[in-house]
Amino acid sequence: MLRTSLTAESVTEGHPDKLADRISDAVLDAILAGDPSAHVACETFLTTGLVLVGGEITTKVYIDIDRLCRRVIASVGYDKPGYGFNHQDCAVLSAIKEQSPEIAAAVAKPREARTGEAKDAYDLLGAGDQGIVYGYACTETDERMPLPIVLAHGLTRRLAAARRDGTLPYLRPDGKSQVTVEYASGSPRRVSVVVLAAQHDPDVDQPTLHQDLLETVIRPVLGRFMDERTEVFVNSSGSFVIGGPTSDTGMTGRKIIVDTYGGHGSHGGGAFSGKDPTKVDRSGAYMARYVAKNLVAAGLARDVGVQIAYAIGRARPLAVEVESRGTGVVDDEALRRAVLEVFDFRPAAIIERLDLLRPIYEPLSCYGHFGRSESEAPWERTDRTEELKRALPQARKVA
Numbered sequence: 528m529l530r531t532s533l534t535a536e537s538v539t540e541g542h543p544d545k546l547a548d549r550i551s552d553a554v555l556d557a558i559l560a561g562d563p564s565a566h567v568a569c570e571t572f573l574t575t576g577l578v579l580v581g582g583e584i585t586t587k588v589y590i591d592i593d594r595l596c597r598r599v600i601a602s603v604g605y606d607k608p609g610y611g612f613n614h615q616d617c618a619v620l621s622a623i624k625e626q627s628p629e630i631a632a633a634v635a636k637p638r639e640a641r642t643g644e645a646k647d648a649y650d651l652l653g654a655g656d657q658g659i660v661y662g663y664a665c666t667e668t669d670e671r672m673p674l675p676i677v678l679a680h681g682l683t684r685r686l687a688a689a690r691r692d693g694t695l696p697y698l699r700p701d702g703k704s705q706v707t708v709e710y711a712s713g714s715p716r717r718v719s720v721v722v723l724a725a726q727h728d729p730d731v732d733q734p735t736l737h738q739d740l741l742e743t744v745i746r747p748v749l750g751r752f753m754d755e756r757t758e759v760f761v762n763s764s765g766s767f768v769i770g771g772p773t774s775d776t777g778m779t780g781r782k783i784i785v786d787t788y789g790g791h792g793s794h795g796g797g798a799f800s801g802k803d804p805t806k807v808d809r810s811g812a813y814m815a816r817y818v819a820k821n822l823v824a825a826g827l828a829r830d831v832g833v834q835i836a837y838a839i840g841r842a843r844p845l846a847v848e849v850e851s852r853g854t855g856v857v858d859d860e861a862l863r864r865a866v867l868e869v870f871d872f873r874p875a876a877i878i879e880r881l882d883l884l885r886p887i888y889e890p891l892s893c894y895g896h897f898g899r900s901e902s903e904a905p906w907e908r909t910d911r912t913e914e915l916k917r918a919l920p921q922a923r924k925v926a
Contacts, residue, residue: 537894827857
């Protein structure tokens with residue numbers, strides 16, 4: 528029996544990189560609430576006592592960056608001076624300019640409009656950048672996500688909840704998890720290693736912390752996947768009192784694997800947070816997940832990846848590929864043709880289908896953009912399965 532392992536990690540909302548993502552998405556939400564047609568590319572940098580918000584934003588509305596940043600920082604738990612970084616006394620600097628007029632023109636008047644190839648309104652919005660995006664889905668979990676990333680997010684969510692609800696009042700906002708799942712013949716069997724790092728008050732001893740986290744966080748999340756051979760590491764570096772931006776800088780977009788599939792499948796490299804949906808790094812990746820999940824939900828494949836390629840200033844994608852890794856009910860080319868029959872990959876069509884011009888992004892900035900509830904993330908819907916099944920015979924003929 529072939530045995531392999533796959534490891535994934537997650538971080539809490541108090542991790543400096545995730546705090547940066549959250550601020551960038553909060554800026555995006557505040558702007559979209561008043562100006563859905565705005566173009567936003569917002570980046571945040573954090574370090575001891577400093578928040579720097581920069582990027583390119585073209586909008587009709589004004590937002591108070593200083594107040595917004597302080598609200599977000601307090602909401603994730605940095606609300607006490609003793610933490611070394613808190614919402615009241617950090618400096619907030621803004622370095623925002625308008626979007627490049629060349630990029631704006633490429634989006635507003637794409638190649639299809641300039642050459643007379645436009646066939647409908649969806650051809651009148653170009654991709655905001657070139658890019659390769661990927662979507663993935665599988666049958667390992669109810670979320671149709673790889674088990675390691677589901678468990679890793681489960682640990683950090685529960686760690687944050689234990690801090691927020693007072694179950695473990697000595698916890699502080701920063702934290703990380705890492706889970707290694709052992710597979711046998713391609714199916715997940717057990718968790719072989721779990722690593723949990725939790726920021727804490729200075730008066731907590733390590734044996735107490737280890738036992739509390741084992742019983743309150745680790746065992747309830749990992750459940751049947753733990754056994755007597757599972758190795759558990761809690762704060763393996765020792766004390767973890769100094770955390771957040773005081774211990775490490777934070778930047779938007781540095782946790783793209785945490786945001787997606789935990790290293791399973793592929794990633795095009797583009798981050799999500801702080802970008803409006805004309806940026807295909809975000810909207811295209813959401814669409815690719817939407818397609819992959821519907822393929823799996825329709826029973827057409829058990830493990831499938833979707834790749835989409837775009838060029839700046841062009842509405843129609845350059846390429847769409849489907850890879851079922853030998854688990855498809857038909858060959859990959861037939862699946863691809865069915866996908867192209869059902870789904871429209873132009874940015875304007877994606878934005879309309881998934882209703883992306885809404886302030887929905889700040890809550891998505893932590894614990895992954897995929898595998899969430901359909902109410903949080905419309906790309907998690909499985910509402911195109913019947914269309915895919917109907918398209919498949921036609922796709923077979925063409926193939």
